[in-house]
């Protein structure tokens with residue numbers, strides 16, 4: 001449900017959540033019924049997002065919340081809190097685990113830090129396009145037990161939304177080969193995999209949260225970053241790193257997660273409607289993605305950015321060379337092989 005929320009009330013809510021969590025209290029807001037029973041219970045679930053309200057993730061998740069609210073006659077709903085107002089992804093992951101926030105969107109990097117097998121689902125050079133990625137990564141035959149592997153920590157993975165194709169952008173001019181990033185600090189997400197990817201792209205890896213990146217680029221703490229066009233525009237990074245070079249090095253994966261107890265407290269009917277809503281949400285998200293990408297390019301260009309079409313082969317070759325080292329053990333290898341086989 002779309003709500004008008006001001007910063008003061010959000011700050012107050014964050015404090016209330018932390019207070020309830022500290023007291024070990026139930027932060028659930030019952031939305032009718034008895035709040036705990038299978039058939040009559042309900043909850044206004046809070047979902048933590050690090051993107052803005054203009055991002056397709058916000059729009060499609062918000063629509064999911066609205067349809068859940070309608071189908072359960074107001075008993076269950078999803079309130080999407082954008083802009084990291086419930087915390088950056090690393091904190092959001094913890095808050096979902098302890099139940100003080102019900103749901104979140106986190107990138108693969110966050111889950112890899114809890115179970116490194118998630119790495120196998122987000123590797124460079126695997127998918128040709130977003131439809132192929134979603135078909136494969138949301139196929140239970142392929143994910144097997146991966147999405148339930150964190151339930152000991154009270155986190156269930158519902159599935160994947162796309163991050164689209166990621167490319168490099170810079171504050172110092174375009175890049176054409178990894179050598180152009182030599183000695184340049186490139187922001188990446190905080191995992192060993194992303195550090196290795198930054199190095200293969202030619203730069204010096206500098207891990208930081210997404211919200212730290214704009215000031216980081218502005219102050220020259222980092223010289224480069226990599227992401228999709230939509231985040232480049234919505235996070236306004238084009239203002240401080242105006243050259244985008246199409247390295248297209250990875251179609252990235254975002255995961256929608258839920259507190260396992262919250263999921264298990266749904267009746268069978270509610271759970272079915274909820275999961276159907278998730279499929280509709282990631283499908284709508286993918287449908288919005290193409291237009292959002294074009295709008296991002298147009299808007300960033302009008303704001304002074306330049307998008308450079310380059311031959312991405314040198315970057316792709318450098319990344320392909322590190323993939324075998326990034327996969328640890330038989331489980332990761334088997335998952336990666338299943339994904340690659342399904343994609344070929």
Ligand code: GCU
Pocket residue numbers: 050089105106107163189209210226227228231254
């Ligand atoms: C994308 C992705 C986010 C992620 C971000 C990042 O925008 O959708 O989930 O946090 O990249 O690079 O941190």
